[in-house]
Amino acid sequence: MLYTIWCAIWLVSLYLVLFPFQFVFLQRNEWKPLAHKINAIWGKLFFLGVGISVRVEYRFKPDPRGVYVICANHFSYLDIAAMGVIIDNYYAFVGKSEVKHIPLLGYMFAKLHVQVDRSQPNSRAYSLAKSIRTLASGRSIMIFPEGGIRAPEPPQMVAFKDGAFKMAIQQQVPIVPITLLNNYQILPDKSPIRFHRHVLRAVIHPPIETVGMTQTDVDRLKQETYQIIDTELMSEKNVAA
Structure with missing residues (x-):
């Protein structure tokens, strides 16, 4: 419990210190990449301050200027902070609109990322269209294809x-x-909320090219991506066992 309290204090205090800079950078579109950098700095300082080291196996090193759709498994709210540490690209999250109600953090999310409001019937279509425009502008998309923490x-x-x-x-x-291997062990999605100190581990897999694919290939592409991540998770589970 004491460790969890320290993690919470450090997380909030850091953001309060960094938010004024982020607020300024969010006022103009050409400055928004700098606001994104603030999030990365926040994540790196947080993990450093709570004594969690980050170990990433780069089977592929994304070009920081490249445009990708980045897909990861999602078992913990820590996954969001982790992505800013392990990926250097300027990307937009696709996430729940409820985040915008969180003071300060919600302001940043609404300005910088793509919101999905599950209570609105046309929200998914809107978020898909906005994500496509984001990719067309030269910015990557980061998405958890499970649609939330559902496992x-x-x-x-x-x-x-x-x-x-x-x-x-x-x-x-x-x-x-x-593949985010063990974030669910560091911050399980269950009550009461508790942080546990482990090395944060992740694997970045080689990209799956989509050039030449059509919408008839969606299911095949989805299953291939799922299989890559799932195979790594199951391999990790067997090693741990």
Whole structure:
């Protein structure tokens, strides 16, 4: 519990210190990449301050100026902070609109990322269209294709939704699968909230090219991405066992 309290204090204090700079950078579109950098700095300082080291196996090193649809498994809210540490690209998250109600953090999210409001019937279509425009502008998309934290028992994922793969094919950009191996052990999605100190580990897999694919290939692309991430998770589970 004491460790969890320290993690929470450090997380919030850091953001309060960094937010004024981020607020300024969010006022103009050409400055928004700098606001994104603030999030990365926040994540790196957070993990350093709570004594969690980050170990990433780069089987592929994304070009920081490249455009990708980045897909990862999602078992913990820590996944969001982790992505800013392990990926250097300027990307937009696709996430729940409820985040915009969080003071300060919600302001940044609304200005910088793509919101999905599950209570609105046309929200998914809107977020897909906005994501496609984001890719067309030269910015990557980061998405959790499970559609949220839905796994009944990590590391078993639930089926992926189609959106990430539709947008990648639409814009003919690669899918980059990422396996987040143990964030659910550091910050489990259960009550009471507790942080546990482990080395944060992730694998960045080689990209899956979509050039030449059409929307008829969505299911095949989705299953291939799922299989890459799932195989890594199951391999990790067997090693741990």
